[in-house]
Amino acid sequence: MxxxxxxxxxSILDLAVITEGGxxxxxxxxxxxxxxxxxxxxxxxxxxxxxxxMDSVASSATTVLMGFIAANTSSIRVGSGGIMLPNHAPLVVAEQIGTLESIYPGRIDLGLGRAPGTDPLTAYALRRDEQSAHRFPQSVREIQTxxxxxxxxxxxxxxxxxGLDIPIWILGSSTDSARLxxxxxxxxxxxxxxxPRQLHEAASIYRADFQPSAQLSEPFFMPCVNVILSDSQEEAELLATSxxxxxxGIITGNRSPLQPPDPDFEMPLAAQAAMDQMTKYSFIGDSDTVEKQINDFVDATAADELMVVSHIFDHEARLHSYSLLKEMQ
Incomplete structure (x- = not known):
């Protein structure tokens, strides 16, 4: 295929990342x-x-931020990637997303995830009980209702x-979410x-088991990857140190705001294997290098759409990275 x-x-995934000094x-x-x-x-x-x-992420009030983004744009679709449903009552999610769709018709996506999006103690503070993740399928159906x-x-x-036509997406990183x-x-x-570990298996299960619905007649698969582009390979690799x-910090639990690029950065040996596994689909470099990598990825996954996240410290450099990526099309 x-x-x-x-x-x-x-498309773009943004976490409203907080930078050091920001x-x-x-x-x-x-x-x-x-x-x-x-x-x-x-x-x-x-x-x-x-x-x-998380010291590095400001997108905790997801629907509020969606409204701010939608209010300051006019045509791009704005969505949750995602709302972590076990943290919320399905009725509240439906009302909030319904409010956004009523204000910005035809532009709102509702992506739903099963994970808490945080640590266990904070999950408890969010009033998330131990069974809420197991009720995820039921909660999605409740929102549909x-x-x-x-x-x-x-x-x-x-x-x-x-009665509003709001596309619902399932977000995940496992074969369980693919089956759902x-x-x-x-x-x-x-x-x-x-x-990334179960990417190809999950995609295969999703397509093989897909059952048409009122929302979707054929499977639609959108993987997310990390991309950092610059005018030279060396500059991109420097930007990627952030x-x-x-x-x-995620691996070690020592989290902090996004740091500036560090020309003296050396990967700790103890973190190397976990880092390599976690960031397997990170495409870093100049346009020629990254274009081939992304084309190979899209071909291998048969992606129907590609979502990209770019953790770059300098805002102008991040804008430039996304501009270079769109120029590839």
């Missing part, structure tokens, strides 16, 4: 600027992800939200930017 990077939509307010300003540039360059979607209790026009006669309704997305006939986004330190 041959696919070409030049023939598929590309602030959440600056991160939100930069996210809007990135979304506006992405819209001008005809990127397809701009998603933000829910994380909690609330958003359905058929729910009009129910005693519990999502207003706004009811296939069984429910929903589009599937895979977190290969940090959990992301490498960020991933090391």
């Amino acid at each position: 041959n696919k070409s990077f030049s023939k598929i939509p590309i 602030s959440p307010a600056l991160s939100f300003k930069n996210s809007v600027d990135l979304a506006q540039n992405a819209e001008n360059q005809e990127y397809h979607r701009f998603w933000v992800a829910e994380h909690h209790n 609330y958003l359905s026009a058929d729910n009009k006669g129910a005693k519990v309704r999502a207003i706004p939200g009811e 997305a296939a069984a429910m006939g929903l589009p599937y986004a895979f977190a290969s930017h940090f959990a 992301a490498q330190k960020l991933f090391i």
Whole structure:
């Protein structure tokens, strides 16, 4: 199944990353600027992800940030990549997403994940009980019910939200999420930017087991990858040291805001194997190098759409990276 990077939509995942010396307010300003540039360059979607209790991530109030992004753009789709459903009541999610879709019609995506997006203690503070993850399929169906026009006669309704055509996505990094997305006939986004181990197996299961639904007649698969582009290989590799330190912090639990590029950075030997596994699908370099890598990835995964995340310290360098990527198409 041959696919070409030049023939598929590309989209952006943003975590409103907080940089060393920066602030959440600056991160939100930069996210809007990135979304506006992405819209001008005809990127397809701009998603933000829910994380909690992390010094480097400001996108904890995901739907609030989605509203800020949508208010400052006019055509790009804005979505959650994702909302971590076990942290929330399905009715509240349906109401919040319904509110956004009512204000910005035809532009809102609802990506749903099973993980807490945080550590166990913070998950408890979010009032997430031990069984909430096991109820994920049931909670997704509950949201579908609330958003359905058929729910009009129910005693519990999502207003706004009811009857609106809001695409629901299943997010995941395992074969379990692939089976769920296939069984429910929903589009599937895979977190290969940090959990690539089951990428190909999950994609195969999703396509083989897919059951058409009212939302989707054929499987639609969107993996996410890390991309850092610059005018030279050397400059891109220097920019990538910021992301490498960020991933090391995730591995070691010693998390901090995104650090500036470090020309003297050396990968700790103890973290090397875990880093290599976690960041397997990271494409770093100049346009010629990265274009071949991405084309090979799209061909190997038969991706219907590609989502990209770029952890780059300098905002202008990040904008430039995304511009270079879009020029490949």
